[in-house]
Amino acid sequence: MNYVSVENVAKSFGERVLFEDISFGINQDQKIGFVAKNGTGKTSLLHIMAGLETPDSGQVVSRKGLTISFLQQEPDLNPDLTVEETIFASDNPIMNTINAYEKALLNMEDTEAYQQAFDAMEAAQAWDFETQYKQILSKLKLDQLDRKVGLLSGGQKKRLALAAMLLEKPDLVILDEPTNHLDLEMIEWLEEYFKRESLTIFMVTHDRYFLENVCNEIVELDHGKLYSYKGNYAYYLENKEARMANEATETAKAKILYKKELDWMRRQPKARTTKSKSRIDDFYEIKERAHQRRNDHEVQLEINMERMGSKILEFHKVGKSFGDLKLLDKFDYVFKTGERVGIIGKNGTGKTTFLNIMTGALQPDAGKVIVGDTVKFGYYTQKGIEIKEGQKVIDVIKSFGDHIPLKKGRTISAGQLLERFLFDRKKQYDFVEKLSGGERKRLYLCTVFIQNPNFLILDEPTNDLDVVTLNVLENFLLDFPGCLVVVSHDRYFMDKIVDHLFVFKGNAQISDFPGNYSDYRAYEGNLNFSNEEDAPAGRAGGFAKAEHLKTTSQKTENESTDSKSWKEKQHTGALTYNEQKEYKKLEREVAQLERDKAKKQEVFLNPDLTPEEIAIHSQELQALIDKKEEKEMRWMELMEKMEG
Numbered sequence: 001m002n003y004v005s006v007e008n009v010a011k012s013f014g015e016r017v018l019f020e021d022i023s024f025g026i027n028q029d030q031k032i033g034f035v036a037k038n039g040t041g042k043t044s045l046l047h048i049m050a051g052l053e054t055p056d057s058g059q060v061v062s063r064k065g066l067t068i069s070f071l072q073q074e075p076d077l078n079p080d081l082t083v084e085e086t087i088f089a090s091d092n093p094i095m096n097t098i099n100a101y102e103k104a105l106l107n108m109e110d111t112e113a114y115q116q117a118f119d120a121m122e123a124a125q126a127w128d129f130e131t132q133y134k135q136i137l138s139k140l141k142l143d144q145l146d147r148k149v150g151l152l153s154g155g156q157k158k159r160l161a162l163a164a165m166l167l168e169k170p171d172l173v174i175l176d177e178p179t180n181h182l183d184l185e186m187i188e189w190l191e192e193y194f195k196r197e198s199l200t201i202f203m204v205t206h207d208r209y210f211l212e213n214v215c216n217e218i219v220e221l222d223h224g225k226l227y228s229y230k231g232n233y234a235y236y237l238e239n240k241e242a243r244m245a246n247e248a249t250e251t252a253k254a255k256i257l258y259k260k261e262l263d264w265m266r267r268q269p270k271a272r273t274t275k276s277k278s279r280i281d282d283f284y285e286i287k288e289r290a291h292q293r294r295n296d297h298e299v300q301l302e303i304n305m306e307r308m309g310s311k312i313l314e315f316h317k318v319g320k321s322f323g324d325l326k327l328l329d330k331f332d333y334v335f336k337t338g339e340r341v342g343i344i345g346k347n348g349t350g351k352t353t354f355l356n357i358m359t360g361a362l363q364p365d366a367g368k369v370i371v372g373d374t375v376k377f378g379y380y381t382q383k384g385i386e387i388k389e390g391q392k393v394i395d396v397i398k399s400f401g402d403h404i405p406l407k408k409g410r411t412i413s414a415g416q417l418l419e420r421f422l423f424d425r426k427k428q429y430d431f432v433e434k435l436s437g438g439e440r441k442r443l444y445l446c447t448v449f450i451q452n453p454n455f456l457i458l459d460e461p462t463n464d465l466d467v468v469t470l471n472v473l474e475n476f477l478l479d480f481p482g483c484l485v486v487v488s489h490d491r492y493f494m495d496k497i498v499d500h501l502f503v504f505k506g507n508a509q510i511s512d513f514p515g516n517y518s519d520y521r522a523y524e525g526n527l528n529f530s531n532e533e534d535a536p537a538g539r540a541g542g543f544a545k546a547e548h549l550k551t552t553s554q555k556t557e558n559e560s561t562d563s564k565s566w567k568e569k570q571h572t573g574a575l576t577y578n579e580q581k582e583y584k585k586l587e588r589e590v591a592q593l594e595r596d597k598a599k600k601q602e603v604f605l606n607p608d609l610t611p612e613e614i615a616i617h618s619q620e621l622q623a624l625i626d627k628k629e630e631k632e633m634r635w636m637e638l639m640e641k642m643e644g
Contacts, residue, residue, distance in 0.1 A: 001028040003066055003172050003200055004049065009058035011044050017224075018044055022058070024219060024226055026172065031194065031201040033211040033233065036221035038438025038466045042204045045221075046070065046176050049202070067091075069170040073177050073437065073464075075161035079150030083142055086149055086160055087133075092168050097124045098133065136163050139189045140182075141347070155181030155347065166193070175203035179210055180463050183347050184489055184517070206462055206470060208233055208492040245598060249605070256607050308337060308454050311372035312483060313358065319366035319508075320353060327353050329508035330367070335483055342494045343487045344517065345504025351487045352382070354504075355457055358485070378453025382460050385444040387432050393418065394428040396443060400450050421446045422469075437464040445473070454482035462490040478588075491517050499581065579638055586635040593628040600624060 003026050010020035018041030026032060036042050047053040049060055050070035062068065077086060088099040097120045104110070104117035121127060137143070140159040149157065158181040165173060179187045187207065194201060194214045205211060211218065211233040218229045218236035227243065229236040313335040320328040327350030343351050356362035357369060359377050385396070397404075397414040404412050412420075418428050421442055435443065441464050448456075456477075462470055470493065477484060477497045488494050494501075494517040501520055503511040513520050600621045604614070 001063070002026075003028055003063050004068075004202075005061045006045075006049065007059050007061060009045070009048060009055045009060065011041055011048065011053075011055055019221060019224060020057075022221070022226060024228070026200065026202055028171075028200055029198065030217055031199070031215045032203070032217045032219055033215040033236075034202065034204050034219050034221070035211075035236070035467055037468055038442065038464070039436050040221055042221075043073070043176055043436070046174055046202075046204060050174050066172060067168070067170040068172045068174065069165040069168050070174045071158075071162055071165050071176060071178055073158075073180065074154070075157050077149045077157055077161060079148065081149050082146050083149065083152075083160060084145035087137070087145075087164055087167060090164060090168050094124050094126050094129050095133075095167060097121060097126050098130050101126075101130075133167055136166055140186060158182075159186070162190075172200045172202065175201065175205070177205055177464065178203060179205055179207045179489065182489060184344055184491065185346065187489060187491075206465055206467060207490060208467065208470075211236075241595075245602075249602070256605075306374060306376055306452065306454050308482065309372050309374040311370070312337065312339075312375055313372065313455070314370040315367070316370070317367035318357065318364045318369060320350070320357060320362075320364050326508045328357075328364070328510075331508075331510060333512075337483070338481065339483045339485075340497060340499045341485045342498035342501045342517065343485065343504065344494070344501055344520075346506065349504035349506045350508075351504050352459060354502075355379070355459055355485070355487065358457060375455050376451070376453050378448045378451055378456045380444065380448045380456075380458045380461050382463075385432070385440055385447065387440075389433070391432050392429050393423055393432060393435070393443060396432060396447060397450065400447070404450055405452070417446065417450065438466055438469070441465050442469060456480065456482060456484050458484075458486045458488070460488055461486070462488055462493050579641070583635065583638045583642070586631050586638070590628060590631050590635060593624060593631065597621065597624045597628065 005023075005025045007023050009022045011018045012020075022045070034042060034045070044053060048055050050068065051060075052070070078089075081089065088095055090096075097117075101117040101121050104114040108114055121130075137145075140163050142156070142160060142163055149160065152160065162178065178190065182190065187210065191210055191213050201214070203215075213232070215232055217231070218233060220227045220229070220236070220240065227240070229239050231239075315331050315333045318328050318331045319326075343354070345351055353362060357364055359379050360369070360371070361379075394414060397418055400414075402414055404414065404417055415425065415428060419425070423439075423443070432440065432443070441461075445461070461473070465473070470490075474493060474496050484497070486494065486498060496516075498516055500515060501511075501513040501517065503513055503520065505511065513523070515523070600617065603609075603617050609617070
């Protein structure tokens with residue numbers, strides 16, 4: 001059953017065309033992830049679908065009687081209402097019935113009113129809904145029901161809007177970055193909720209595990225065209241790569257044919273036959289295909305990192321509290337060269353406070369933090385870039401200098417650096433306040449890397465970044481030789497780049513876990529399953545569990561051995577922890593080499609190659625093949641050891 005049809009929709013801002021002639025449909029029970037680069041109009045399209053913006057042309061047609069709820073990045077809530085009043089300010093009649101019953105419970109002396117409220121609950125079969133309503137509020141940590149919306153943080157407002165949307169039980173939900181401002185436990189709960197509920201979903205999210213586990217279709221807006229993939233995120237990646245390879249092959253063939261037809265055109269006399277006129281028409285079509293060019297520039301990240309000394313960063317019995325809230329207590333840790341730490345935990349357990357103490361922005365109450373003389377921090381905060389009225393993109397970078405030093409004594413102009421971060425010459429003279437959320441984050445990344453840090457601290461770096469930029473950032477961080485500390489709710493991102501975790505459990509309890517996020521959840525799930533009779537299948541919830549993990553502030557040899565020995569055994573046979581890391585790295589490297597080989601093979605489709613160029617490319621291709629085979633052999637060795 002068709003719910004919504006988007007028909008030939010277009011949207012521009014001045015001379016800037018976001019999209020034009022966009023058409024697609026949403027059917028009942030579809031869960032669609034919408035993927036596009038930052039600045040191509042994802043949020044604008046969602047606003048048009050939700051009726052908050054008007055397209056320049058085209059229309060959105062909804063099925064009669066369809067209820068639609070839209071979760072915006074910055075929800076528009078009444079600041080004068082309380083949390084509870086916001087929840088009950090819904091068109092859902094069951095919510096009104098529950099509200100009346102809750103009020104009747106407060107005045108049990110009025111037995112007639114209570115009986116009426118009770119009977120209404122029975123008639124509406126609202127008891128299960130009440131249980132669900134309380135569960136949703138609990139999972140999203142909305143416990144202060146009498147608190148005014150105007151006093152809530154941005155994250156609390158987003159969670160409140162999400163709770164209200166889920167409780168409205170709409171036919172279609174439209175979501176703009178639903179996982180922003182949720183901690184990992186909330187994200188996993190929401191993921192399971194969407195998987196089991198019979199909801200129709202159209203969403204934009206940077207969370208690739210969320211796309212993988214929730215969506216049954218991916219729709220991509222790429223260079224003004226829509227492409228639909230009937231599967232999850234992994235299916236989309238595989239088939240997009242195949243589509244792009246096919247497009248490159250077809251363009252190469254068209255170029256060869258174009259050259260042949262161009263010679264024919266030049267030889268023809270002025271008088272044309274009907275047959276030759278038809279061939280001439282075909283020629284112009286071939287010419288258009290041959291000159292198609294993808295503007296697929298990737299962000300190019302390069303820094304001139306200063307060499308680190310032997311002393312990097314040390315915590316000695318560090319303590320920090322805010323009133324009765326204790327966040328750190330006698331915390332000890334010595335960072336080593338190349339350290340790659342992920343930080344996870346519930347909101348309010350002290351993650352950002354910890355980062356601020358690292359950089360000296362906040363002083364500890366007790367203990368000391370020693371920073372090595374050669375350490376140069378690059379700190380990417382949640383606040384993002386400071387927007388100054390009337391400031392242009394180019395001015396932000398020029399504040400660091402007209403020319404920026406790179407590796408090996410080279411320099412680059414401010415404009416050239418911005419081009420590497422996907423800001424073309426025209427975009428560089430846009431006002432910063434007019435940039436999309438993702439474009440601002442990309443500009444902020446540029447300002448962090450331009451200072452050439454050797455110790456990167458990233459606090460929620462993935463929010464609002466598109467999938468393409470995320471992949472480039474991840475590949476850069478994999479090769480980054482300095483130290484890296486990341487706070488992120490992006491599980492895919494954490495799994496790819498960190499080697500171990502600091503798990504903030506609250507009340508100054510910090511566990512050092514030897515593995516990435518998925519390793520930790522699998523370990524935690526094993527503990528829950530063995531210790532709890534009613535443990536659910538699959539993921540088990542809660543950062544408060546797995547209490548015998550090694551605690552950094554109270555280290556014991558047995559606890560440390562327990563978590564590390566699990567890490568070495570989990571799903572990897574006889575592989576050691578370092579071999580597991582090597583195995584995962586080899587998988588990535590082999591896949592990249594396969595892509596490099598395919599690109600190099602496409603070079604030979606060029607008919608204008610000279611014999612010398614063919615010889616050079618042949619040598620480079622053979623080098624790629626040899627390197628790939630070498631890594632595949634090592635990967636096979638580890639595979640055999642694992643299975644043995």
